[in-house]
Amino acid sequence: MKLLFFLMVTLMTFTERSLHAWPNPTRGGSGVNLSGKMFTLSSYGRLVFYSPYEYSPWVASTPYQTRGYAYSTSTPSYTQTNTGTTEMSSPSTNIRTPKPTTRSPTTYPWSTTRYPWSTAPSTRGVSVCLRYITDSQSDSIFTLSPSSQYLRLEIGRPQSYALTFNGYNRVYLPVYLKLWPYLTPSMWTSICLTVDNAKAVVQMFRDSDMSSRKLLNNQYVWSGERVMDFSNFEGQITDVQVWDYPLRYQEVLYYMSNGGYGFYQGSVLSWSYISYTQTGRTLLEDGYELQMRKSNRKLGQRNHLKGGYKSRKVFLFEERKREQWKKEM
Structure with missing residues (x-):
């Protein structure tokens, strides 16, 4: 009996430690369906989304530069000695060894790497939609295409967002115009950012409100890699969608209503x-x-076992009778 109790305590302790352990520094998923899921981020965490059809920006295969790991190849190396002879070293065995980094959270080690998508042709624009929950008033939300032609969206002044592009250009997008007054409020803050390359126009949407359309001082042409980086953000995020064109108002409404008025799905990144x-x-x-x-x-199953399910049906029947009686009067 004591042995059984000891095993149960050990198992509970291991489970508790596993639930609260720090995540593996390179874990993730490839080509997964995250519908109904959410991420909780802290200022000590980092989350990167990319297309399942592209190389991972964290661990790219050769001949592209890798990020965070050094890969050895099976090709033997040759060393010239003092005696004039050449010695051949034994070939490696494709062992991956961790390489420590001392980067700051806002730097991007892959900025000098030429990925296949970095030479993608320019598009009509870009639109980014997502839902988040945070109590911060000044955090960065995301950086799109962090190594080339990046867009960085931050929470700026109250009821406002700050968009940085081309490295140093910044535009503030206060959201104060009512567009759809009949949307049902949600626990999530839903936002959409649209950039029109041809017109050099940017606009911000949040729930049922929007900003005015703003002309950019310097034209921004998005043609960078399909990568979204969430750093220095504390809260929850879900339903990330990215399009390679500026959304129309009707399409933004589809997203803000969570599909209540029409279907939506990102053409570049889809949740x-x-x-x-x-x-x-x-x-x-x-x-x-x-x-x-x-x-x-679970509550319904518990009530059903206790007989509460039948009582609920009786209560609903009485409510219907009371409503019918009011209509007749």
């Missing part, structure tokens, strides 16, 4: 089929809505 890599303190779990549905399902 239902996406790859990601996470480092530091990050957590992937079921979204709030999915957690509540599971809780309600």
Whole structure:
């Protein structure tokens, strides 16, 4: 009996430590469906999304430069000695060894790397939509295409966002114009950023409000890699979508209504089929809505076992009778 108790305590301790352990610094997923999921990020974590059809910006295969790891090849090396002879070293065995880095959170080691997507032709523009929850008033939200022609969106002044592009250009986008007053409020803050390359126009949307359309002082042409970097953000994010063209108002409404008025899916990055890599303190779990549905399902099963399900049906029947009686009066 004592042995059984000891094994149970050991198992519970191991499970508790596993749940609260720091994540593996290079774990992630490739081509996964994250519908109904959310990430919780801290200032000590970093999350990078990229297309399943592209190389990972964290660990790229040769001949492209790798990030964070040094790969050895099976090709033997030759050394010239003092005696004039040439000695051949034994070939390596494709062992991957960690290489320590001392980068700051805002630098991008892959900025000098030429990935296949870095030479992609320019598009009509770019649109980024996502949902987030945070209590911060000044954090960065995301950086799109961090190594070439990047766009960085930050929470600026109250009720405003700051967009940085081309390295030093910045535009503030206060969201104060009411566009759709009939959208149902949600626990999530839903935002969409649209950039039109041809017109050099940018606009910001948040829930049922929007900013005015602003002309950029310097034209921005998005043709960078399909990579989104979430650093220095503390809170939850979900439903990340990216298009390679500026969304129309109707399409933004589809997203803000969570599909209530029409279907939406990013043409570059889609939450239902996406790859990601996470480092530091990050957590992937079921979204709030999915957690509540599971809780309600368990509660309904518990009430059914206790006989509460039948009482609920009687209560609904009485409510219908009372409403019918009011209409007749």
